[in-house]
Structure formats: C-alpha cells, structure tokens
Amino acid sequence: MENTIKVLRAVKGLTQEQLADDLGVTRQTIHAVESGKYNPSIDLAFKLARYFDTSIEAIFHYEA
Numbered sequence: 001m002e003n004t005i006k007v008l009r010a011v012k013g014l015t016q017e018q019l020a021d022d023l024g025v026t027r028q029t030i031h032a033v034e035s036g037k038y039n040p041s042i043d044l045a046f047k048l049a050r051y052f053d054t055s056i057e058a059i060f061h062y063e064a
Contacts, residue, residue: 002061006034008052023047 009019016030023030025044032038040048049056 001036001039002063003033003036003059004061005030005048005059008054008059009034012052019051023051 005019009016014022016034017027020027020030023044024047029038029040029044033040033044045056045060048059052059
C-alpha cells in the first residue's frame with residue numbers, strides 16, 4: 001500500500017520524530033508506515049487523516 005505521509009510531513013516541515021510524538025507512536029512506526037513495510041491500524045490511519053486534515057483515502061492508496 002502506497003501513501004503520501006512523507007510528502008504531507010515535508011509540507012508541514014515535520015520530522016518523523018515530531019509526527020510520532022504528536023500522534024503518540026514511535027518514530028519507527030512512522031518510518032515503517034512511510035516506507036510501506038507496515039500497514040497502520042485503523043485508529044492510526046484516522047489519527048493521520050485528522051492530523052493532516054484530509055481523508056484516509058487521500059493518504060493511503062491501495063493497489064490490488
């Protein structure tokens with residue numbers, strides 16, 4: 001699953017650590033999600049969407 005978290009984070013000038021702290025997860029979690037090695041829980045997906053004021057579908061792109 002591809003995502004736009006790295007781009008959204010860069011637009012806000014945030015490091016992975018800053019985003020992780022704001023969302024209550026580890027930097028490693030943010031790195032794993034950004035790199036596509038980990039699919040976030042629905043809870044984290046909603047937190048990311050709210051944080052970046054967008055929809056889950058605008059962040060995550062599923063390709064079968």
